[in-house]
């Protein structure tokens with residue numbers, strides 16, 4: 383269908399001899415939603431941490447848009463258009479929702495080292511920030527401190543902030559974990575709307591979310607790829623069923 | 633980061649209890665209405681007090697207040713706890729004293745040189761320390777500041793144990809003599825107010841916005857594409873510049889620069905002032921500096937009891953008034969000062 387946007391080869395990470403991610407070769411095609419699933423401790427977050435450069439791989443390479451990004455710094459990778467979210471919600475709690483989103487929009491000015499200028503100059507981003515907050519259903523909370531938002535709304539704010547960077551590829555680590563049913567539905571709808579022109583790689587435990595959203599699924603267990611394919615194929619794989627017995631988080 | 637998370641818990645609590653609505657002031661230099669009023673009161677006090685109180689005491693307060701505000705820029709707005717700020721204060725003090733005494737520089741030039749000394753030293757030491765997080769950062773700043781202390785103890789230009797004494801107060805622009813207390817007072821007041829406003833501007837700038845993001849969640853700031861180390865280093869250098877200016881100003885007022893200024897107890901004192909006044913509040917460090925300096929002045933007759941009292945206050949603060957005087961009182965009235 384389309385080209386590979388992200389590719390890892392032999393990606394490995396060890397923690398004092400314990401191999402958390404083991405020789406993972408993953409290809410993500412441009413414009414798809416790709417799910418990474420697997421039991422707790424499978425190495426999904428560790429894998430994400432390596433893609434976003436928060437952790438250095440022990441071995442292996444990462445290519446993004448044909449470019450080797452294995453030795454880049456986290457902020458550089460983000461500026462190339464590969465932006466991550468976190469498993470634990472990551473907002474700036476004492477800043478308002480508007481300010482949270484604006485911090486991402488502010489990146490468009492380049493590095494904001496201008497300590498002598500008034501923050502009034504950031505007002506030019508207010509309209510765009512309000513629009514993004516509207517898109518994720520947070521219009522009422524524009525001036526609320528992010529720390530006071532409910533869990534589901536924090537995740538929505540996080541997605542709005544990530545979207546503000548207009549990244550080509552998003553890494554979402556369990557975007558619906560710990561959410562109520564309605565919140566999950568809202569996030570799913572949101573992801574459907576924002577997928578246009580983007581690639582999304584997401585870790586997700588909720589298999590109905592995966593089924594409804596994702597084009598390709600990769601199953602990771604104990605740091606290795608166990609299976610890969612679309613939902614129908616993967617869900618019938620006996621090894622996958624065995625690995626998931628008793629650990630499913632539906 | 634243990635330190636910044638502790639600060640955050642405090643602010644969390646403040647936000648949870650009072651849920652202060654921060655009014656977005658349009659024009660008032662980023663001050664909210666209450667802050668603007670508080671600032672006006674502070675300016676009024678700075679202008680009126682020398683007619684009532686001993687000006688030398690007030691100048692000491694103002695120098696330490698600037699020092700504490702500079703320290704607060706780091707701990708309150710970036711979440712960095714520096715245990716070595718005396719190094720920048722002290723070196724600023726030495727350079728200003730030395731250049732006035734030996735080169736006969738005018739006051740404003742000497743103070744600026746003190747600030748530049750703080751900046752240069754801050755850039756180098758900050759570069760070494762900034763990669764470490766939380767308590768490790770604090771420990772490295774302490775260790776580096778100790779090296780600066782031993783350098784000052786050995787280097788000939790500092791006068792060793794004697795320090796640099798009998799420094800003339802020089803003059804402003806080479807024209808206005810500053811020998812009278814009331815003459816130099818206005819210079820000190822100007823330096824303090826300018827420094828205070830400068831810090832406020834930094835906090836409310838696009839740069840300050842990124843600093844707050846780093847304080848709140850550094851990995852998230854990184855994931856948005858900010859090279860957080862660069863921002864921290866610039867903030868550190870700015871803080872050290874102001875610490876150097878504060879030290880230089882103090883050297884002129886008292887005509888002396890000694891090892892006390894670079895000693896680690898000076899670093900501890902600025903931590904105490906900020907904590908006592910309320911970290912992360914813009915007026916807290918000023919109030920803290922006033923209280924600590926007053927205590928030292930008026931309890932001096934009791935000798936070692938000053939230190940004991942300070943220790944006790946420190947412990948009480950950490951246990952019961954974690955938001956400090958300004959944070960606690962402001963909380964009662966739901967004001968953000």
Ligand SMILES: Nc1ncnc2c1ncn2[C@@H]1O[C@H](COP(=O)(O)OP(=O)(O)OP(=O)(O)O)[C@@H](O)[C@H]1O
Nearest residue numbers: 397400402420421422423424425426427428429469
């Ligand atoms: N910094 C670290 N030091 C040592 N071991 C680690 C570290 N980070 C992760 N691990 C280990 O690596 C393994 C994989 O962890 P990881 O967080 O990647 O799992 P995960 O698939 O994201 O699990 P979950 O579904 O619970 O989020 C776990 O056994 C974990 O204990």
Ligand SMILES: [Mg+2]
Nearest residue numbers: 426427428469
């Ligand atoms: Mg995980």
